Amino acid sequence: MNDLTRTMVAGFGASRRSLLAFDTRPVFFTIGALLMILSLGMCGPGFVDLYVGNDGWPAFFISGGLTLFVGTALVLAYRAPFRAISIRQAYLLTALIWVVLTLFASLPFLFAPLSLSFTDAYFEAMSGITTTGSTVLTGLDSMPDGILVWRAVLQWLGGLGIVVMTICILPMMRVGGMQMFRVEAFETDGKMLPRAGQLSARVSLVLIAFTVLLVIALSLAGMNGTEAVVHAMTTIATGGYSTSDGSVGHFDSAAIDLIIIAGMTAGGIPFLLFLRAVHGDWRSLMRDSQVRAFLAVLAVATASVALWLVARQGFSPLQALRYSAFNVISITTGTGYASADYTQWGSFPSGVMFVLMFVGGCYGSTACGMKIFRFQILASVSSVQIRRLFRPNAVIFPTFNHRPLSEEVANSVVGYFFFFILFWAGLSIALTFDGLDLVTALSGAGTAMANVGPGLGNIIGPAGTFQSLPDLSKWLLVAGMLVGRLEVFTIFVIFTPSFWRD
């Protein structure tokens, strides 16, 4: 980095420091370090394109070079001795990471011979990194391998990022009831300790192990190399980017459906529990009330949609179970694959899918949505309130996982629901303002905030495409994806004026 650039970057940091109530150097330093990692991620698809002989390979190396340059500049300019970050720094960092990384992640889409606009490139990158899976690309079957792999890498890194974030950062930030998942001896005096790095490394190993297992299984089931790698990465990340316009339905294979069903379900279960299971503690995986509730929701929804398919659509029982399980689990976990156009199955499956997209997976998984534990807490709080109506003097407390809940956690969860629904309603209205019909607007806002992928209706349903949407709608959905992925509060907090003051 030359002196001029360094002076400019350092000068910007200094001026920000003087205006703000807190030191932003660790924030920009961390973003710089993550950009450097992202630039390495860009080289993989570049080498794939080179190997296959596609002419799109320079796009990845040019993007990687630019990203590496900016990342290095930030690291050098903002390096400072710090061992922990404060809560405000954590909020700013969390919000900025996804916005800035997405910006650089969109470069390969811009430079590749896809003729994408900046809006489309940013949408595709945000949808990837937040593991949403809504796509503006069509013609995936004839797409260069590099682009397909880059989309998968984005979702995989996004999935890893969200697991690390929910384990290490969000509990400290006390976002939407997540404070109860605080790992003991992990936080002292509101500061995060380097143990976060240690835990992240172990969780990454779990993610890598699942990915390798899925690659092997999908290859054995008949996928070629690129297809197996892409689907393995986007399955465990519950992302949903596929190598075909027909998504997983393109393969029309019961074995592939089953493998992906297992992968998506694993992606919706807390990764810390897998880590414990590896250390021999299988019981905590089986006993966890969140996991049980998650599996129960999947079972009930699958069975009810399958019954409908047999009774009303003439499916055979096995066929109904296969298609129902795949699509129900895909939507609930927020993966967003489809093995069929379920909007053609009638009103009931569409209704079920619409509700399921909000449910999501467990805390600490790659899955999206409002998360099972929040529904459990809300159900417990509501049940206590109902019982108190006819037994006013009874001493009853809401519980979660057989433990009493603190009032702070319960309030936090109620607040989360309020803000989620408020933002969803606002986003839906904004989309209708942009001219979209009600089904597209409501399901589009929902699928973006719950990071699912497809919506409902002709335009953005599983057989439709987000490409058709006007630019303003795409930016609104980008905002929805970000707000949903960062648990709503994280974004709202940094827009609070007092956050920036002493």
Added chain:
Amino acid sequence: MASIQKIRGIALAAAVLGVAVTLASTASAAEIVAAPKQVGVVDGDTIQIDGRVLNLVRIDAPEIGQLCKSGGHLWACGMDSGRALQKLLAMQLDQVVCHVSDKNGGAMETASCSVGGRDLSEAMVANGMATDAGDDPGALKTVQAQAKSAGLGIWAGEFVPPARWRQGERLVAERMAETTTSQWDGFPYKVFGVRVLPVPRVHHAGCVVKARTTDDGRHEFATPLDPSYEVIPGEPSFCSDDEAERDGWLHIGQSEHPSTKSLARR
């Protein structure tokens, strides 16, 4: 006398039977049913089933090499329209049902197609990937009005109506893009002779329909949506499938119809 009446009766019965058989065969020929995976997409308003090329009734989609403009950005609306139709079909479990309404004078037929109760023409107009080409006021007009007011697909910006595009009209920017031949051409900045950033090229812009004459003298054409497009020999010769068809060429894999056999073999 009685034998004459008997002969008349038999003749009448035979005539009635003949008419019935003719009607029945006409009805079966007018309806085509196929699995979605067996349906090939030629462009955004044309499909091929079992060797028959069918124009989707009442719609006109951007031609395969056509570019549209949205927010100052050119995009391959012709290709994307065809791909949207491919995606629509790729997700279906139900059979595609087409009712052939008429022949437009060439090898292509016009058909009303649906899958699982969803009309393909309507679906394409609904997401702004095709225009309503019919004159009659109907549901499609309303669907197009909704797509237009929402700025979906081609309605997000400027485009030349497909009929005028086939006659040679182009957007100014589109004509410039058609002349760009390489992804790396046209970039003005070089560092030590190396281009630093690529200029995104719009693939398959302009007249991209390939034509070739096979060893047995069959004249056929292919669009970039055909899986074999990149590997078959032949140069881009036509601007649209309609132009190729009008000139007597058959789509790759299309059965030769008696009425077009002489044209195809000339």
